[in-house]
Amino acid sequence: MTDTSPDGWVRTDRDGAVLTVTLDRPEQLNAQTPATWAALRRVADTLDDDVRVVVVRGEGRAFSAGLDRSLFSTGEGSGTLGELAAMPEGLAQERIRSYQQGFRWLRSPGIVSVAAVQGHAIGAGAQLALACDLRIFTEDAQLRLPEVTLGLVPDLTGTSNLVDLVGYGRALEMCLTGRAVGASEARAIGIANLVVPLDDLDGAVADLVAALLAPSAGASRATAELIRSAVHNDHEEQDEAERVAQVRRIADLVSGR
Template sequence: MEFENLLLELANNGVLTITINREDKLNALNSATMEELNSAFQRVYDEPEIKAVVITGKGQKAFVAGADIAEISELTQMNGRKFAERGQEIFAQIENCPKPVVAAVNGYALGGGSELAMACHIRVASENAKFGLPEVSLGLIPGYGGTQRLTQLVGKGKAFEMIMTGDIISAAEAKEFGLVNHVVPVEEVVNKSVEIIDKILSKASVAISHVIDCINLAASGNDGFQNEANAFGNCCGTEDFKEGTSAFLQKRKPIFTGK
């Protein structure tokens, strides 16, 4: 499938880089771009040669500077709810992806951009990155899951402050509050993301997929202990489990096959 608003590049190690390619619009998310993200992640789910994903924005100024305001301004109460629900579905697809997804935040991540970054499993920010959910300035609230994921990541009090004031924070502040994992120079943001993914990909892929599921369940406020026990048991039935424990006992590096 050809994309108009995304650039997809699959490296030899199985890492798919998805670049939001609307630099002249500061990579703002319109409905067409959202649907392309949905299609791209269907490929991630379906194609075994794709092992992990890095999401970034074109250029060094913006990751995603928000949603398309001209498009949003036409919403009504009825289709506004459907608009938000569709965005939540697409970002949930990213959050629940069984393969690791890292956001390489290379500049402004505002509104829907912050929401996209928060839907990823790990966030690496450039030193010039800015984060914020300024929707209240438009008479709106975050609609793609921002009220929920920001609260999970930074806590209730800070989420109230950021969303109700619409304040924009620096990458350093975002790291301090737990919104991002690492802050690096802008030219290193993708490389740092790939470095983290390479480390993850050296582990057992079945176990990693269970980790994603269990942590997402915990973050949703549900009791995930039984789910964790079930996943642990499933891991014990895999070839990777036998290989990992054997390699440890034999004092050698494991060779995982994803089975």
């Protein structure tokens, strides 16, 4: 099954328990617009209980080079900085919240999301990769959050996800300098789970997806939920979460579910 959303340049392909979401604007290095984020948000509405893995990709030689340059206009075009600046503050914040929803669902309970990153992952592209649970980089991949150099801030869920992955100090340095992080460094600091040659990307993604699907859905989902909660829970809270999850899993195993 294939569904294409021309206005957002987002394509989805479903193969059993795996949903692949592809940014499909290769001639513009998969530059993103508000239509892209709306299309991503709509993908979340298509999820059902049978989807276990979501793979996020970019068509062509780049994962995503970030915002479409037209959005930096101070004029009144749709989605531009000028349009946001002209809105009442509360309305502008609500607009950005709707954009963030296109990213935050990638850590929804019940799914594991995997970003397959080649070439540039800049700005909104970097934040889309960071929004996923896991990331495979090609050797030529570079991740960069240059918003501060443009007088802006990362606002598409990137700051919390980056701090969770690399810690406060590294996240602060990366965001305040806007420098590029190459694939080998991304692996060393915990952003990339795996780095492979470009020609091996498809195979590496397929191998990871197969490994993620191998355990039972119930155990996998319960474990993923525990790992996510462990990032922010204190030890007592996390110990309780483990107890609750394990009692439920034992009951399910005994009952044959």
